Amino acid sequence: MCPFCDEAEESVEHLFTACVVVVRVWTAFSVWCNISPLILFDFKDILEIHKFIKRSKKEEKIIHGLAMIASWCIWKERNEVVFSQKRCNPQDIIGEMKSRGFAWMKNRASCKYISWTEWCKYPLYML
Template identity: 35%
Template sequence: MWRASLDRLATKEALRYRNINVGVGACALCSEVEETVDHLFFGCRVACGVWDAIGSWCKVPRFFVFSFSDVLHAIDDLPYTNKKKEILRGIIAIACWQIWKARNEKVFNGLDINVVHIVSDVKSLAYLWFKSRHKGGSIAWRNWCMFDFPLM
């Protein structure tokens, strides 16, 4: 997250800026526009599908963001408890990691990208992350999938 927020990821735009030949500079996920950090994580139709699904799962109002600083401010402005905001920040970090991982799978291994697969990976990794950090007991997978538990 910190490298992405500083625009220090090896996107096609960043590599071309460093005079590295990457061929076509289009986004690896959607092939529609140049692959920049902000496009890859927030403008790409694949990323938008991921954010829509995660927003629906977490029962948060849809927010429109265009950069990493926007997403952090959007979380701060939500009328939720600090605990729920912390959980949402963790889910966002995991989602960004999964989007980046999916992009690399497409670029280096030629694998097809599936929004449903990315979201299911986010849910399961976020569940493991939350269970390892939560000190007040465990949460059932079913409650996690419904994003409904008494801590929030």
């Protein structure tokens, strides 16, 4: 069973797109990135999130990167629940996603002088 909701059999599709916990994460992701609510059916939809938004190439690249980071954070939380008996908290996943995304942008992108406070409000503010 899904380690987050215990309501359905665990599968890639359920864990990353259909679980009620993960739907909350993707809803927060959409609000944070100021994009339309995401309707995800399988993992491929996550890989192609940037193709469904009509933004500049740079914005699409950042959103794609953030979607990959969000997926990693979901997987990491899943493993902590399964192997360390941690209680799942969508806010932990969202916080981890923002933190890792900030580190990625600050260290890998051309935006060296980004503000944590502004980042937490809207990750594309510097464009």
